[in-house]
Amino acid sequence: MKLIVCIKQVPATESKLTIKEDGMDIDRSGLSFVVNPYDEFAVEEALRIKERVGSGDVTVLSLRPHPAQKPEEALRTCLAMGADKAILLSDPAFEEGDSFSTALALAAALRRLSFDLVLCGKQTVDDDGGAVGIQVAELLGIPHVAVVNKLDVDAQARRIVAHRQIEGGIEVVEAPLPALITCQKGLNEPRYPSLPGIMKAKQKPLEIWNWAMVGVEPETAGAAGAKLKVVRVEPPPARPAGRMIPGDAAAAVKELVRLLHEEAKII
Amino acid sequence: MANPILVFCEQRDGRLKKVGLEAVGEACRLSKEPAREVIAIVIGASVGSLAEELAARGASRMLIAEDPALTYYSAELYTAILTDVAIRIRPAAILMGATAMGKDLAPKLAARLTSALIQDCVALKMETDGSLLATRPIYGGKLRAVIQATNPLMQIVTLRPNVFSPLEPQPARDIPVERLTVSFDAVRPIARVREIQKTAGDKKELTEAAIIVTGGRGLKVPENFKLIEELAAALGAAVGASRAVVDAGWKPHSYQIGLTGKTVSPQLYIACGISGAVQHQAGMSSARTIVAINNNPNAPIFKLATYGIVGDLFEVIPLLTEAVKKLRAP
Ligand SMILES: Cc1cc2nc3c(=O)[nH]c(=O)nc-3n(C[C@H](O)[C@H](O)[C@H](O)COP(=O)(O)OP(=O)(O)OC[C@H]3O[C@@H](n4cnc5c(N)ncnc54)[C@H](O)[C@@H]3O)c2cc1C
Ligand SMILES: Nc1ncnc2c1ncn2[C@@H]1O[C@H](COP(=O)(O)O)[C@@H](O)[C@H]1O
Numbered sequence: 001m002k003l004i005v006c007i008k009q010v011p012a013t014e015s016k017l018t019i020k021e022d023g024m025d026i027d028r029s030g031l032s033f034v035v036n037p038y039d040e041f042a043v044e045e046a047l048r049i050k051e052r053v054g055s056g057d058v059t060v061l062s063l064r065p066h067p068a069q070k071p072e073e074a075l076r077t078c079l080a081m082g083a084d085k086a087i088l089l090s091d092p093a094f095e096e097g098d099s100f101s102t103a104l105a106l107a108a109a110l111r112r113l114s115f116d117l118v119l120c121g122k123q124t125v126d127d128d129g130g131a132v133g134i135q136v137a138e139l140l141g142i143p144h145v146a147v148v149n150k151l152d153v154d155a156q157a158r159r160i161v162a163h164r165q166i167e168g169g170i171e172v173v174e175a176p177l178p179a180l181i182t183c184q185k186g187l188n189e190p191r192y193p194s195l196p197g198i199m200k201a202k203q204k205p206l207e208i209w210n211w212a213m214v215g216v217e218p219e220t221a222g223a224a225g226a227k228l229k230v231v232r233v234e235p236p237p238a239r240p241a242g243r244m245i246p247g248d249a250a251a252a253v254k255e256l257v258r259l260l261h262e263e264a265k266i267i
Numbered sequence: 268m269a270n271p272i273l274v275f276c277e278q279r280d281g282r283l284k285k286v287g288l289e290a291v292g293e294a295c296r297l298s299k300e301p302a303r304e305v306i307a308i309v310i311g312a313s314v315g316s317l318a319e320e321l322a323a324r325g326a327s328r329m330l331i332a333e334d335p336a337l338t339y340y341s342a343e344l345y346t347a348i349l350t351d352v353a354i355r356i357r358p359a360a361i362l363m364g365a366t367a368m369g370k371d372l373a374p375k376l377a378a379r380l381t382s383a384l385i386q387d388c389v390a391l392k393m394e395t396d397g398s399l400l401a402t403r404p405i406y407g408g409k410l411r412a413v414i415q416a417t418n419p420l421m422q423i424v425t426l427r428p429n430v431f432s433p434l435e436p437q438p439a440r441d442i443p444v445e446r447l448t449v450s451f452d453a454v455r456p457i458a459r460v461r462e463i464q465k466t467a468g469d470k471k472e473l474t475e476a477a478i479i480v481t482g483g484r485g486l487k488v489p490e491n492f493k494l495i496e497e498l499a500a501a502l503g504a505a506v507g508a509s510r511a512v513v514d515a516g517w518k519p520h521s522y523q524i525g526l527t528g529k530t531v532s533p534q535l536y537i538a539c540g541i542s543g544a545v546q547h548q549a550g551m552s553s554a555r556t557i558v559a560i561n562n563n564p565n566a567p568i569f570k571l572a573t574y575g576i577v578g579d580l581f582e583v584i585p586l587l588t589e590a591v592k593k594l595r596a597p
Contacts, residue, residue, distance in 0.1 A: 013546055017409055022282035128405050129386050138378035143458035146371050166367035167472045169465040185527040186520040228381035231413040243573040251554035252576045253586040264556045266535045
């Protein structure tokens with residue numbers, strides 16, 4: 001089984017974010033970065049599939065989204081978890097894209113590799129798009145199953161059966177390989193890199209590919225190829241100041257019900 | 268007339284999802300200057316008669332794609348249908364709900380049409396040339412991005428449920444209904460839904476609920492979760508949980524609200540025994556009214572709360588349940 005996992009390096013979820021002076025982006029200085037949490041499920045699942053099938057390899061693929069980021073570190077973490085090889089798409093032409101231009105570069109890179117299954121996260125926790133994986137599959141002309149929380153791979157019959165969360169239930173979806181899935185929490189419990197794993201990771205290959213090696217025209221990738229441009233980034237509208245309701249439990253509940261009924265008019 | 272707005276209205280078992288009507292309402296609001304047609308499209312195996320309802324909520328035309336092959340959702344078949352329609356009618360924008368289906372379909376359709384994709388939008392404005400200015404939460408709702416498509420055609424947008432309002436029902440009127448001929452000869456290898464396993468019971472869906480009651484680790488043991496369920500039953504609310512509760516195995520992941528769970532925008536969100544970590548806030552900070560019940564006055568949830576009660580939830584919740592029952596009693 002040839003398994004490729006697309007991982008993105010993102011700011012840690014507990015980061016305090018500040019907006020840069022131009023109002024167009026966050027200030028990345030001083031932030032700590034991690035593997036996108038959903039992509040950890042994807043790496044873990046790929047490692048488990050390889051272990052179950054008993055052969056194959058796991059390649060982790062990442063695109064540097066911004067010049068101030070070092071996705072090499074995220075890729076090393078995945079190698080330390082057990083992935084065999086890493087590829088970083090790194091070129092100014094790839095940076096600051098939208099979901100489409102990012103997917104275009106990733107799909108172009110994937111065309112240069114052979115794979116049975118591509119695994120992505122359900123969504124990144126910075127762009128919150130939930131789009132890149134699905135768009136990669138479309139650009140490659142392969143089926144996808146998104147938001148997967150249970151997966152069976154039949155290597156012999158070359159197909160997968162995946163459970164995907166929908167409102168009020170689970171869709172059980174079957175797809176032929178090659179295919180792409182996006183991973184949801186619940187799929188597995190990602191392992192922590194072990195100390196020997198971290199040592200071994202230093203010896204594993206990490207290739208860097210520029211636009212010419214990926215084979216995309218620079219004007220179709222990154223910011224130039226994006227279908228969207230950012231007008232501004234802003235804090236969410238401030239919530240109206242809250243009110244603490246004083247008194248003992250009985251008095252407080254009485255007042256709360258009154259407020260919900262008369263002021264907020266929701267009950 | 269200026270290019271129309273196409274609204275994909277999701278239906279299951281012949282019933283429209285509420286967010287579809289919200290999207291039709293928003294399309295109507297965007298179609299004032301210049302005037303645009305608002306065309307609703309419904310896809311399924313037996314769509315039934317939804318034209319009246321869509322007309323009442325502002326649609327000026329309806330398209331139906333009906334075929335036994337469409338019993339279950341299929342990203343490939345839906346994309347094929349919508350691509351054909353989009354090429355024919357050249358909409359300025361295609362709107363749909365940011366549901367499990369919408370969030371799956373929109374990226375694929377956008378890649379097929381090489382269009383701009385705006386996921387999980389919470390505010391929209393349309394310029395006279397048709398280009399959209401859209402606001403969407405990023406970084407788990409810690410920030411918002413205002414974005415604009417580079418091409419004012421076929422901009423694909425998913426709308427966060429419960430954020431946009433449907434139009435008040437208008438008096439009955441007839442709108443043109445066109446049945447599309449669907450043919451799926453040339454489609455590629457596809458993922459097929461084999462079955463849908465419905466969640467046991469009639470658990471209310473969190474992303475659609477107007478009221479949500481959630482419980483966290485403050486409940487101490489799983490049996491105490493029934494306090495949450497009783498309050499929810501009294502309010503007709505959906506039940507959610509923090510990740511601490513889900514990770515402890517008290518409730519399945521479908522209950523989880525937050526960064527690695529569901530994103531919800533109810534009218535009322537009642538958080539009981541939940542500290543309000545940023546990762547939890549990521550899923551609920553756009554709720555209209557937030558009530559927090561927690562015995563620690565410094566819990567971060569109180570920073571978001573519209574109304575806060577510092578107290579023991581084992582005392583407060585039963586009283587609240589009783590008070591709601593009394594208020595609701597005929
Ligand atoms: C990558 C990542 C993703 C995450 N995703 C999510 C997510 O999607 N959703 C999510 O919820 N969390 C998520 N978390 C976890 C999050 O950081 C918190 O750990 C979690 O939300 C805590 O759950 P809790 O509020 O139930 O528990 P706690 O933080 O333990 O809070 C329990 C609260 O109950 C109160 N309490 C205790 N006893 C009582 C009583 N008798 N009466 C009233 N109040 C009482 C306490 O004061 C406390 O505030 C994520 C974390 C990470 C790192
Ligand atoms: N820059 C990137 N490099 C590698 N994979 C990415 C990148 N951006 C997004 N992805 C993949 O696509 C998924 C969805 O991303 P998004 O559409 O941004 O939510 C992520 O979980 C990753 O698996």
